[in-house]
Amino acid sequence: GENVEQHPSTLSVQEGDSAVIKCTYSDSASNYFPWYKQELGKGPQLIIDIRSNVGEKKDQRIAVTLNKTAKHFSLHITETQPEDSAVYFCAAGDTGRRALTFGSGTRLQVQP
């Protein structure tokens, strides 16, 4: 089955700096790669996603890149703010055929 590895497990940055979280996946059939933000006491919130026919997607301060050949994808957050502090999860899936496989999460702390 699919295996998703996520790094780093914790990340601390200064407000205004950029943050990068990386994930690798194992199943070449995976074609959907969402990212979720989970704040304390809340459920995961979908913040951005990318499909395998696209190499990069951007939404304001958040961007995701996908390298299908190397089977890795990354989340980039620019101009970080304290409210970006949360746990971020990547996931990989083969839409319509199987469930998402989640990474183990990255705890991002943005220091004011």
Add this chain to the structure above:
Amino acid sequence: EAQVTQNPRYLITVTGKKLTVTCSQNMNHEYMSWYRQDPGLGLRQIYYSMNVEVTDKGDVPEGYKVSRKEKRNFPLILESPSPNQTSLYFCASSLSDHGTEAFFGQGTRLTVV
């Protein structure tokens, strides 16, 4: 407001006492699913449903049941809870595709003693 609502948010129960965690969504989504979240193991899917009366096992279905009698509701049933089912549970939904969870509920923290 688009949302997935779970109840209860917190539950402490004893081994063997049947319980149900409810999940409801107001977006007319066809696809709904249940996950459990455990430290170091991340989120793992328990069951999913593609539509009314259509359910299937996820990655960790043992000890759980589900039903989908109405489109908006997808309850999770633990017929005989055991301590290893102590976990944080999330319901999720999306418009149609299996494996594209777009909205998650707030979570239900279950403790089985």
